[in-house]
Amino acid sequence: MPLLSPTDLEAIALTLRLAAVTTVILFLVGTPIAWWLARTRSRWKGPVRAVVALPLVLPPSVLGFYLLVTMGPNGPVGWLTQTLGIGLLPFTFWGLVVGSVLYSLPFMVQPVQNAFEAIGERPLEAAATLRASPLDRFFTVALPLALPGFVTAGILSFAHTVGEFGVVLMIGGNIPGETRVASVQIYDYVEALEYADAHRLSAVLLVFSFVVLLALYAGRPDGKRG
């Protein structure tokens, strides 16, 4: 008997694709937010930080419920996507991406923000005296110095998306190859009393999660940077 069935492999492939796409988008969306939060003295800093951290605190059921309603045909996001001709996002891969980006946002923003803050003003000021433009300073000074933070953020965002369950359950609709990720597949097995299958796939996820965290911590023994 093979270790994993074709449906399991499909679910795992989908999970990895979702996590990869989400992480790439989070790099693009999270970096400017983290940069702004690290540099700004605006009175909006507190509220924005709080909003970014919300998914850490909110139950996935709340996030999933709001997403289902706002992305539905009667919600503002649903109205927008329909007007743009994209259709509705629930029950689609891209709907899950939207949910995952929101759900994993703090895992991207917080490590990157910490890394940017750790750089301090001096390297950037020094670059400025050498007539580096703001954009130049960001790409040639800040980004390389904050690289460890980016690595941490990327790994955490990816792993956290792999571990996502509640939001996907609420907006996914359990469609094979489209929204049935590994965590949902395991849930199905448990509910259907197919405990042997549940054990197999759970073990795969357990080993995967351990290896990811091991890579994260072993690669950085002090565990404090980033």
Added chain:
Amino acid sequence: MSNIRPLILTAGILATGGVGSAAAGEAQIAVAANFAAPMKAIIDLFEADTGHTVKASYGSTGKLYAQITNGAPFEALLAADQRRPELLEEDGAAVDGSRFTYAIGALVLWSAQADTVQDGPALLASGTFNKLSIANPKLAPYGEASMQTLEALDLTAAITPKLVMGENIAQTYQFVDTGNADIGFVALSQVMAGGEITKGSGWIVPGELHEPIRQDAVILTRGKDDPAVTALFDYLRGDQAQGVIRSFGYATD
């Protein structure tokens, strides 16, 4: 060490809560999601009539079964099928002779919009809807009955690309109610009260298109000597409860 203290405190609260509730004539039961609405109505009547209280947990039968076999503190199960209560009997987790069919479910093709569902089979055949929401047939009897209905109408292959699945019938309803799926096969009990469909539009699936959805209740070993549970089961068989059950669109034996 200091972070152990909240754990001990929590455990203490849980323990005292458990002891207190057992002494108060309280039935702690697990109920299939499709039966949530009638059960709430029945519990209100039962509590007023008998003075007992009922603490009900609602969920899919598969999940409730898994919880029961792993030590959940339920004293009775009102399942959405016959299989799981039978399994519990075989496992020795249920009280012999306590199992009975408390309701026979009906399926409805439903839309949250008025007028969308007129002629159910014609609508299904036309394909003029974005998604058809059904309960996961692997997990939920209503999902199984939905697939049997599609099979009987010879539409399985045509409709499969449009299927979205809720993990239980409550989520299936939610997908339709929020408008994310145009139509769905839900339990008649979810959209019917007082003998009529109260919201949207629906086509009640004729019983001959699928196997009867017989829903069995069973007393679990934990509830064996609890008078509140025995009273509740007597009450469920009584005229008043059976009347409530029928008013939500179920048939009764």
